[in-house]
Amino acid sequence: MEALVVGKPNVGKSLFVLNFASYLGLREIRLEAVGSDGRVLVRRLSLEDAKRKLVSHNAHKTMAAQGIDVEIAAGRTPRRLTIVDTVGISEGIHHMAEIRQAMASTLARLGTADIVLHLIDSSRIGHKTIEAPGAVDEEIASYARQLGPYIILANKIDKPGSADALSQLREHYRGTPVIPVSALTRRGFREVKSFVLRHMS
Ligand SMILES: Nc1nc2c(ncn2[C@@H]2O[C@H](COP(=O)(O)OP(=O)(O)O)[C@@H](O)[C@H]2O)c(=O)[nH]1
Ligand SMILES: [Mg+2]
DSSP: OEEEEEESTTSSHHHHHHHHHHHTTOOEEEEEEEOTTSOEEEEEEEHHHHHHHHOOSSTTOOOSOEEEEEEEEETTEEEEEEEEEOOOOOSSOOSOHHHHHHHHHHHHHHTTOSEEEEEEEGGGTTOSSSOSSOHHHHHHHHHHTTTSOEEEEEEOTTSTTHHHHHHHHHHHTTTSOEEEOOTTTOTTHHHHHHHHHHTOO
């Protein structure tokens, strides 16, 4: 079972993946990174080290898809879930080949993931300079919503002005569930977990 976490750069995908995995009970992060040559590299890190490595203000700190395996207690049998952190999808053709490759592989994975969690930075909504949701979000939404279980996570809801942003997002994406979350404070994680559990086959 694979849950793919997607969105624009800097929306909080990496922090969400790491803290959500920790919320589900994971204590050590076993990072599996698939390089551009297709080889799989495995590293074991503490949660804090993983955050230092993967969470950053700098866009595209996450270069390739990173799968984190967790077990979710669902009834008697724990179910295995792979939460996949991905490179941010941005508009235009990126100047680095590695990033272009990673974006292409994320888009391809949208088609095969069991669940798609689409993060949008709610603190950027309504700001004139940085448009959110942006064209990329529209593309992801219109493609992913027809494939299977899909939700929008309105992240950074801990920041000021988030109530407004949330209602704008809900209005904009009518028909798609929008869950307010904070990758930082873990708000909304319970709701995300139940969404994931509901859709685990
Ligand atoms: N206040 C706040 N900051 C966040 C939240 N999620 C992520 N950030 C910050 O946003 C920046 C980008 O986060 P990161 O996880 O690297 O984003 P990614 O590029 O989508 O993987 C970092 O400085 C994070 O600390 C959140 O829910 N609340
Ligand atoms: Mg990242």
